[in-house]
Amino acid sequence: MATLAIIGGTGLTSLKDLHLTRREVMHTPYGEPSAPLVFGEMCGKELLFLPRHGAGHTIPPHKINYRANLWALKESGVEKVIAVNAVGAIRADMTPGKLVVPDQIIDYTWSRTNTFFEEGLNHVTHIDFTEPYSAALRKVLIDTATDNGIEVIGEGTYAATQGPRLETTAEINKLERDGCDLVGMTGMPEAALARELELDYVCLAVVANMGAGRGEPTITMAMIEHYLGEGMARARQLLEQVVPRLV
Ligand code: HPA
Numbered sequence: 001m002a003t004l005a006i007i008g009g010t011g012l013t014s015l016k017d018l019h020l021t022r023r024e025v026m027h028t029p030y031g032e033p034s035a036p037l038v039f040g041e042m043c044g045k046e047l048l049f050l051p052r053h054g055a056g057h058t059i060p061p062h063k064i065n066y067r068a069n070l071w072a073l074k075e076s077g078v079e080k081v082i083a084v085n086a087v088g089a090i091r092a093d094m095t096p097g098k099l100v101v102p103d104q105i106i107d108y109t110w111s112r113t114n115t116f117f118e119e120g121l122n123h124v125t126h127i128d129f130t131e132p133y134s135a136a137l138r139k140v141l142i143d144t145a146t147d148n149g150i151e152v153i154g155e156g157t158y159a160a161t162q163g164p165r166l167e168t169t170a171e172i173n174k175l176e177r178d179g180c181d182l183v184g185m186t187g188m189p190e191a192a193l194a195r196e197l198e199l200d201y202v203c204l205a206v207v208a209n210m211g212a213g214r215g216e217p218t219i220t221m222a223m224i225e226h227y228l229g230e231g232m233a234r235a236r237q238l239l240e241q242v243v244p245r246l247v
Contacts, residue, residue, distance in 0.1 A: 001077040002039055002048040004247050006239065007069070009186055010086040011206065011228035013051040017240055018042050026075065030067040030116075034059055037072060043240060045247035048078060052186060060164045061185035067113060070193045080137060080200045080246055083191070084235055086228055087158070087184035088166070088211040088219075090176050094153060096215075096227035099234055100205040101141050104157040105132045106180055107188040112162075114189035116196050127195050137202035137246075144242045150234060156181035158203060160188035169213025183211055204238070206231035 006015065018040035025036045038049040050069060053059045073081060087100070094100055117125045138154070145152035159175045161167060163185035167175070175183055182205055194201035208224040208231065209215060216223065 002046045003077060003079045004045075004243065005048040005050060005073045005078040005081045007081060007083045007190070008049060008051045009084050010053060010057065011208070011225070011232045012084050012235065013053065013055060013057050015040075015042065015049050015236070015239075017236065018047070018049055024076075026072040028068045028071040028075065030071055031065050033068045033072040034064060037076060042243045045243050047243060047247060048073065048076060062109075062112060062162055062164060064186065066190050066193055067116060070190065070197055070199065074197045074199060078199065081194055082137070082141070082202055082204055082239065082242070084204050084206065085184045085186050086208045086224070087182040087205045088209050089182055089207045090159070090172055090211045090214065091156065091181040094156070094182055094207050096207050096209055097230040097234070098207045099145070099150070099152045099231065099238065100156050100182055100207065101138050101152060101154050102156040102158040102182060102203050102205055103131070103133060103138065105160060105187055105191060106157060106178055107160045109160050109162045109188050112189055114192060116193065127192070129192060129195060132191050132195070133202050134200040137200050140245055141202060141204060141238065141242060144245060145238055148238070148241050150238050150241075152238070156205075158187045158205065159183040161185055166219055167212045172211040172213055175211075182207070204235055206235050
């Protein structure tokens with residue numbers, strides 16, 4: 001049974017170092033996950049991979065069935081989740097291609113189903129979300145990066161925006177005033193749903209571009225893909241070293 005899962009984001013729809021053992025189409029009380037779950041081995045350790053946007057990268061951030069994805073992982077016996085997310089940078093030192101392990105989130109998304117606790121309840125439930133990411137998993141990612149000479153920024157506040165459009169310059173300025181360092185469209189409600197299911201969850205953010213108004217005059221998909229290629233290569237390198245420490 002795989003106890004570790006990697007959720008891949010834009011730029012990581014497959015893991016080439018994962019030796020595939022089986023795929024499983026899952027059905028959950030909340031519908032179908034983004035793709036069949038991929039079970040395999042990396043560095044001799046069993047793990048599970050799920051591409052958040054679907055196997056062919058066709059599901060936009062606001063249409064992802066986050067509940068089905070997390071439920072399917074929990075049902076499969078997963079305890080720890082590394083969520084890989086492409087992001088735009090607000091902080092100047094988070095240049096394209098860099099890796100960030102954020103420690104906080106501000107949620108700006110709307111009209112996404114964001115809880116398992118809404119029907120058939122015996123008690124109203126409020127999860128603690130003071131620290132939205134697992135401190136233990138963050139430490140493993142940061143320590144592994146340091147030990148292997150892989151550059152990673154070990155803190156930051158992730159702004160989860162609705163998308164699918166990118167932000168305006170004024171929105172990025174507002175996010176900065178709010179204290180956000182990086183911006184992405186898929187961080188929530190995924191992190192909160194993971195907490196509701198008592199999964200240990202961490203985000204490995206890969207900077208694809210400077211946020212609107214901070215870098216190039218316009219942000220193109222070609223630019224995003226270029227830098228994501230570079231950043232994801234670094235993320236894969238880190239994942240290869242992290243997996244044996246977590247399984
Ligand atoms: N904004 C929001 N989400 C993103 C960005 C961005 O600039 N880049 C990659 N995902």
